[in-house]
Amino acid sequence: xxxxxxxxxxxxxxxxxxxxxxxxxxxxxxxxxxxxxxxxxxxxxxxxxxxxxxxxxxxxxxxxxxxxxxxxxxxxxxxxxxxxxxxxxxxxxxxxxxxxxxxxxxxxxxxxxxxxxxxxxxxxxxxxxxxxxxxxxxxxxxxxxxxxxxxxx
Amino acid sequence: xxxxxxxxxxxxxxxxxxxxxxxxxxxxxxxxxxxxxxxxxxxxxxxxxxxxxxxxxxxxxxxxxxxxxxxxxxxxxxxxxxxxxxxxxxxxxxxxxxxxxxxxxxxxxxxxxxxxxxxxxxxxxxxxxxxxxxxxxxxxxxxxxxxxxxxxxxxxxxxxxxxxxxxxxxxxxxxxxxxxxxxxxxxxxxxxxxxxxxxxxxxxxxxxxxxxxxxxxxxxxxxxxxxxxxxxxxxxxxxxxxxxxxxxxxxxxxxxxxxxxxxxxxxxxxxxxxxxxxxxxxxxxxxxxxxxxxxxxxxxxxxxxxxxxxxxxxxxxxxxxxxxxxxxxxxxxxxxxxxxxxxxxxxxxxxxxxxxxxxxxxxxxxxxxxxxxxxxxxxxxxxxxxxxxxxxxxxxxxxxxxxxxxxxxxxxxxxxxxxxxxxxxxxxxxxxxx
Numbered sequence: 006x007x008x009x010x011x012x013x014x015x016x017x018x019x020x021x022x023x024x025x026x027x028x029x030x031x032x033x034x035x036x037x038x039x040x041x042x043x044x045x046x047x048x049x050x051x052x053x054x055x056x057x058x059x060x061x062x063x064x065x066x067x068x069x070x071x072x073x074x075x076x077x078x079x080x081x082x083x084x085x086x087x088x089x090x091x092x093x094x095x096x097x098x099x100x101x102x103x104x105x106x107x108x109x110x111x112x113x114x115x116x117x118x119x120x121x122x123x124x125x126x127x128x129x130x131x132x133x134x135x136x137x138x139x140x141x142x143x144x145x146x147x148x149x150x151x152x153x154x155x156x157x158x
Numbered sequence: 159x160x161x162x163x164x165x166x167x168x169x170x171x172x173x174x175x176x177x178x179x180x181x182x183x184x185x186x187x188x189x190x191x192x193x194x195x196x197x198x199x200x201x202x203x204x205x206x207x208x209x210x211x212x213x214x215x216x217x218x219x220x221x222x223x224x225x226x227x228x229x230x231x232x233x234x235x236x237x238x239x240x241x242x243x244x245x246x247x248x249x250x251x252x253x254x255x256x257x258x259x260x261x262x263x264x265x266x267x268x269x270x271x272x273x274x275x276x277x278x279x280x281x282x283x284x285x286x287x288x289x290x291x292x293x294x295x296x297x298x299x300x301x302x303x304x305x306x307x308x309x310x311x312x313x314x315x316x317x318x319x320x321x322x323x324x325x326x327x328x329x330x331x332x333x334x335x336x337x338x339x340x341x342x343x344x345x346x347x348x349x350x351x352x353x354x355x356x357x358x359x360x361x362x363x364x365x366x367x368x369x370x371x372x373x374x375x376x377x378x379x380x381x382x383x384x385x386x387x388x389x390x391x392x393x394x395x396x397x398x399x400x401x402x403x404x405x406x407x408x409x410x411x412x413x414x415x416x417x418x419x420x421x422x423x424x425x426x427x428x429x430x431x432x433x434x435x436x437x438x439x440x441x442x443x444x445x446x447x448x449x450x451x452x453x454x455x456x457x458x459x460x461x462x463x464x465x466x467x468x469x470x471x472x473x474x475x476x477x478x479x480x481x482x483x484x485x486x487x488x489x490x491x492x493x494x495x496x497x498x499x500x501x502x503x504x505x506x507x508x509x510x511x512x513x514x515x516x517x518x519x520x521x522x523x524x525x526x527x528x529x530x531x532x533x534x535x536x537x538x539x540x541x542x543x544x545x546x547x548x549x550x551x552x553x554x555x556x557x558x559x560x561x562x563x564x565x566x567x568x569x570x571x572x573x574x575x576x577x578x579x580x581x582x583x584x585x586x587x588x589x590x591x592x
Contacts, residue, residue: 035408035411035412038210042205045210144214144222145239145423146232146240146416147238147416155177
């Protein structure tokens with residue numbers, strides 16, 4: 006899996022459309038936090054959850070294959086044992102990154118994505134990593150490990 | 159890759175938590191002396207309050223200047239995140255009041271700073287939280303005192319003023335075997351000499367007033383979390399269940415390995431209000447930049463003072479873990495950084511003047527430039543008589559449990575020239591004979 010600062014920065018710069026599998030419409034669920042944050046930082050989010058028609062102003066799809074537009078990243082808010090078929094779908098729709106959220110650690114899916122040439126991240130939060138690497142997490146007293154003599158870009 | 163280079167403490171003490179200001183390019187840390195921050199829109203305001211967007215709302219919760227101190231201390235301790243507060247006692251209160259509730263129990267080292275003993279045995283007891291104090295030199299004593307309702311172990315890495323060293327790894331093992339976090343007050347070594355998280359501690363608290371600031375001008379405190387404790391082990395529903403104090407947020411699930419600091423910020427600091435001022439954070443950070451240099455000199459001067467006192471005819475006993483013959487010296491070598499092969503033991507030492515408590519008081523009153531006051535970790539050499547100052551609220555049995563003898567003089571050895579420090583000690587000891 007990928008975990009170095011340079012690669013994570015590249016992933017978060019390149020991936021602009023992010024399908025969020027298991028996105029909840031309930032505002033105080035972590036997945037909703039992440040989607041709302043990503044929207045406010047210029048990303049387009051595509052909800053994947055058969056239980057809803059729309060979440061945060063975006064149409065929600067029942068599966069990744071139903072999404073008509075190109076997807077850069079598939080962000081997974083599902084149980085570890087449910088990730089493998091989602092990884093296969095991510096490959097099928099031509100995503101360039103499979104991202105498993107904090108607590109989601111399916112090594113088989115990680116290996117599958119990696120072998121297919123995708124970036125693969127596990128056990129990390131998209132929002133937290135974005136905030137860590139692009140300035141926001143510093144606000145919360147988090148050790149971002151960023152040392153630099155340049156202004157944040 | 160350059161981005162992933164592991165920077166050393168001396169570098170982190172200068173750089174961590176502060177890159178050039180985005181708006182102005184200012185290289186030094188700006189002082190954001192403001193109570194409040196504007197919202198871009200109603201939706202932005204709602205997102206900030208919901209914690210969906212990270213950002214500043216009000217300086218009681220967070221402030222950019224204070225955040226620089228928080229991140230720097232987190233980096234120096236090898237922790238995941240930190241929360242600053244108005245004093246060291248406030249930092250300790252933020253950690254304990256976030257974790258504990260009525261009916262809970264704490265096992266704490268007996269050899270603690272007097273204020274910490276009072277917080278645990280009086281103030282928290284008032285809210286239904288009990289504490290058992292145990293011998294800090296016996297890890298098995300911590301294990302024996304653990305009950306089903308115990309929720310934390312608390313100790314100092316190097317006791318103030320007892321100078322008892324804690325075997326952090328051994329006590330962390332005890333804590334983790336029972337699914338409990340170990341909280342370490344690391345004020346006396348500072349992160350330059352000891353990193354408790356590296357030995358298994360889960361939470362570290364500091365009085366930043368002391369060595370972190372180092373100049374005796376400014377009060378402040380910091381709590382740091384390791385990011386490694388499994389808060390979902392069933393003992394900490396406040397970390398895993400919807401927060402009644404912050405509209406249903408589940409802090410561990412939402413913020414993961416910095417969930418404790420977020421909860422302490424949004425539930426405890428926000429409500430009790432012990433926030434650090436931006437100006438104070440800035441002043442403390444001026445000191446932090448030179449932390450490693452200062453700790454080397456404090457330690458070297460203190461070792462010289464300890465050796466001088468050992469050979470002085472007016473001195474009954476000397477207690478300094480930096481002395482090779484000290485019973486805990488091997489633990490010191492294992493747990494604290496060394497300079498040129500000599501383990502550093504910080505600047506605190508204790509000794510007894512022959513003639514008991516009265517002679518101790520005479521010594522303090524005869525000092526020329528050594529200051530009689532109750533702070534530690536200043537550039538200036540400080541002297542005090544704990545039995546009549548910091549620990550006077552405790553009875554004699556409690557004082558002895560905290561490592562305070564009636565004749566004990568505590569010195570916080572400063573950064574003056576060692577010849578002058580020894581001169582002042584010598585002339586003051588001479589005046590204790592009459």
